[in-house]
Amino acid sequence: xxxxxxGAVTAGDFAVEMFHGQVGEFHAxxxxxxxxxxVVVCAAAGAALVLGSRQRHDxxxxxxxxxxxxxxxxxxxxxxAVLVEPGAMCWxxxxxxxxxxxxxxxxxxxxxxxxxxxxxxxxALGALGVGDLAVYDGPMARGRVAQLVCFAGLGPGEVLVAxxxxxxxxxxxxxxxxxFQCMVHTAWSPQHLVDLLAPPRPDIxxxxxxxVVTAEVAAGLPESVARVLTSATA
Numbered sequence: 001x002x003x004x005x006x007g008a009v010t011a012g013d014f015a016v017e018m019f020h021g022q023v024g025e026f027h028a029x030x031x032x033x034x035x036x037x038x039v040v041v042c043a044a045a046g047a048a049l050v051l052g053s054r055q056r057h058d059x060x061x062x063x064x065x066x067x068x069x070x071x072x073x074x075x076x077x078x079x080x081a082v083l084v085e086p087g088a089m090c091w092x093x094x095x096x097x098x099x100x101x102x103x104x105x106x107x108x109x110x111x112x113x114x115x116x117x118x119x120x121x122x123x124a125l126g127a128l129g130v131g132d133l134a135v136y137d138g139p140m141a142r143g144r145v146a147q148l149v150c151f152a153g154l155g156p157g158e159v160l161v162a163x164x165x166x167x168x169x170x171x172x173x174x175x176x177x178x179x180f181q182c183m184v185h186t187a188w189s190p191q192h193l194v195d196l197l198a199p200p201r202p203d204i205x206x207x208x209x210x211x212v213v214t215a216e217v218a219a220g221l222p223e224s225v226a227r228v229l230t231s232a233t234a
Contacts, residue, residue, distance in 0.1 A: 046069070190210070
């Protein structure tokens with residue numbers, strides 16, 4: 001059991017677990033070591049600005065973060081900055097061992113595996129009554145703002161509602177398997193994020209419109225994803 005992870009509720013052979021702790025602790029936790037499939041929900045103890053693995057701290061206004069009481073941490077998966085605000089989002093990681101039979105056909109392909117997960121997340125959202133869903137099938141966005149802010153761009157497998165990004169997904173891969181980090185918002189406040197970045201900050205108008213879900217859908221999504229993955233054949 002990973003420190004901070006407790007209260008497992010099984011949904012077939014994919015477990016749903018809760019992590020209670022700091023954002024940096026969750027990113028540092030080795031969720032792949034146990035070798036079992038699961039969906040781990042992060043109940044963050046506080047707000048944090050999370051940088052992608054290739055981002056440098058000089059993209060952040062560290063003084064602004066300090067004044068706001070917001071930690072700055074880095075994750076081991078790629079993509080742009082994400083502002084974690086408890087109560088404004090649902091953040092869950094999908095952990096898939098490399099030898100999982102459902103994952104075999106895409107395990108060796110980064111983009112195919114992202115689309116694989118995105119399709120299952122979209123199915124889980126549909127089961128919760130969310131409509132007009134699509135899974136992005138294009139290449140990774142490469143623009144300046146998209147590289148700076150995760151939800152300003154799109155990557156393979158990410159889920160849209162009515163053309164707007166809803167589910168952000170990043171992936172960390174090791175020989176043990178893949179850890180997909182997923183997030184949906186119940187409230188989207190891009191100005192909060194932009195104010196924490198170092199100048200020159202992007203204009204709010206440069207950020208794509210982001211879709212949100214109700215708190216009820218967000219709360220039910222991790223278990224819905226676990227049910228869909230449990231029943232998946234590929």
